[in-house]
Amino acid sequence: MVATMPTHARARAEANLGVVTRQQLLDTGTTPSVIAALVRAGELRVLRRGAYCLGETWEAAEPYVxxxxxxxxxxxxxxxxxxxxxxxxxxxxxxxxxxxxxxxxxxxxxxxxxxxxxxxxxxxxxxxxxxxxxxxxxxxxxxxxxxxxxxxxxxxxxxxxxxxxxxxxxxxxxxxxxxxxxxxxxxxxxxxxxxxxxxxARLGAESVAETLARDLLQVLGFDDIDLQFPVRTRSGRIYWADLRVGNHLVEVHGVLKLRPVSDGGLADRPADDVAREMQERASLISARRLGISDLWWKDVRGPGRQLAGLRLLRDIATTCDRYGPTLHPELAEEAERIRAAHPRRRTPGTLGA
Structure with missing residues (x-):
């Protein structure tokens, strides 16, 4: 006979992120032999002595939080x-x-x-x-x-x-x-x-990766770093760049941007479409006489950080040669007007009005 968890025992676990103690299971009438059978069957997972988690809840949970x-x-x-x-x-x-x-x-x-x-x-x-x-x-x-x-x-x-x-x-x-x-x-x-x-610390970093990217820029010697810089393209659409140094923008991307919503990500369309939109956005931003670099998690944390830093130095130097070391007054005034109308963008990665 296959052991099954009593409904009230499962409800008690589900009310606590899937976690339930041995004593709580016993209190609901689940016998020791049934608990052992549930563990063998994978319906319960042992987290520590005297504490369990629903097996399917643990498997579905992401590992970081x-x-x-x-x-x-x-x-x-x-x-x-x-x-x-x-x-x-x-x-x-x-x-x-x-x-x-x-x-x-x-x-x-x-x-x-x-x-x-x-x-x-x-x-x-x-x-x-x-x-x-x-x-x-x-x-x-x-x-x-x-x-x-x-x-x-x-x-x-x-x-x-x-x-x-x-x-x-x-x-x-x-x-x-x-x-x-x-x-x-x-x-x-x-x-x-x-x-x-x-x-x-600064207000405006909307992810851990953005903070790490700002730290990387500071380590490279850049102190005047603007966060959440708005750019209105010729189409009239506003893009919010994560970081700005002079006339150079730095966008920090996470895997969630390419992962479908059904898998816990942010993409509501195929990854190819997301990548194509990123390329189109870069072209529209570049048309405003701005340089742009893309960073991913591997660039801001781990062994890839040093190479990413060298790439950033090259990209920023190229932008400085093309457009000068300081932000063009027209872009600065435009950004000030946009920020006054839209104090903070609503969600990371979205486009403004």
């Missing part, structure tokens, strides 16, 4: 003390974009003097925080956005702090709020790097 959220819920559900999610785990619950670390783990924090240890895929932190810094999101208690930015910056350094702070600004969290969260951390490890990264 959804699966870490499931692992965090499984960890908290099997802990006997009162912990709150923090660092990466809090960021995932809060919807804060971060730079994924090489070896992700679940992060939890409880009040105490600063110390931490990692065991069984869970990093346990003891640190002081105020009750007002605890947020309730999706049924989970986690440290708020400002504290999370500070913690990630201290743990992983300047670039991670910059990425998280960029994302926090997009969410409406102010730099002052993060600086307030860091005010009590003067002697905490990593605080100097965290403050440097928070100080470099």
């Amino acid at each position: 959804e699966r870490p959220r499931m692992l965090a819920r499984a960890a908290v559900a099997t802990m006997h003390r009162s912990w709150v999610l923090s660092h990466d785990s809090a960021a995932h619950e809060l919807g804060l974009s971060i730079l994924t670390p090489p070896e992700p783990v679940v992060h939890v924090t409880r009040p105490g003097y600063s110390s931490a240890w990692t065991r069984d895929g869970v990093a346990r932190h003891y640190a002081r925080f105020q009750p007002r810094q605890v947020a309730q999101v999706g049924g989970m208690r986690c440290l708020d956005v400002a504290r999370t930015v500070a913690d990630i910056g201290r743990l992983r350094g300047e670039l991670h702090a910059m990425v998280a702070m960029d994302a926090a600004l997009e969410m409406g969290v102010t730099r002052a709020a993060v600086e307030e969260a860091m005010a009590a951390m003067d002697f905490y490890p990593g605080i100097v790097a965290a403050r440097l990264g928070v100080g470099r």
Whole structure:
């Protein structure tokens, strides 16, 4: 006889991102032998001792945010003390974009003097925080956005702090709020790097890749970088470029732009059509006496970053030779008028009026 999960047990799991504990299954009348059979059949997946996830839910979940959220819920559900999610785990619950670390783990924090240890895929932190810094999101208690930015910056350094702070600004969290969260951390490890990264953050980066591209330009020696620069082409259509240096635009692309909506991407038409539109857009922008470079994730993170930097230097130098080192006054005035009429573009990659 094939074991099946009781409807009420499945409903309990589905209400918690597919995660359910052994005790919760027993409480719904699911016997130990049925639980074991469900694991063998793949209907349940063991996340850690005493915690499971619906098999199909785990398989359908993407690996960077959804699966870490499931692992965090499984960890908290099997802990006997009162912990709150923090660092990466809090960021995932809060919807804060971060730079994924090489070896992700679940992060939890409880009040105490600063110390931490990692065991069984869970990093346990003891640190002081105020009750007002605890947020309730999706049924989970986690440290708020400002504290999370500070913690990630201290743990992983300047670039991670910059990425998280960029994302926090997009969410409406102010730099002052993060600086307030860091005010009590003067002697905490990593605080100097965290403050440097928070100080470099800018409003206008709409993805982690855009932040990394801006960092690449800064490393190359470009400081006067404009974000979300609007260009009206001769057809009357407005395109928003991710970054601008002088008369040169930099567009940062992700795989989601080419992946169909049915597969979790943004493309509502074939990839060939998307690529063709990108080429047409580049031609229309170039006609306004602007240069343009395209960057992908492999160009801003990993071994391809150095080659991408050399390519950017060549492209920008060519544009400077053709059109000069500073933005043409006509384009500057036009961009100012467009921004006044359309303060921020509605969604990444879309075209304005």
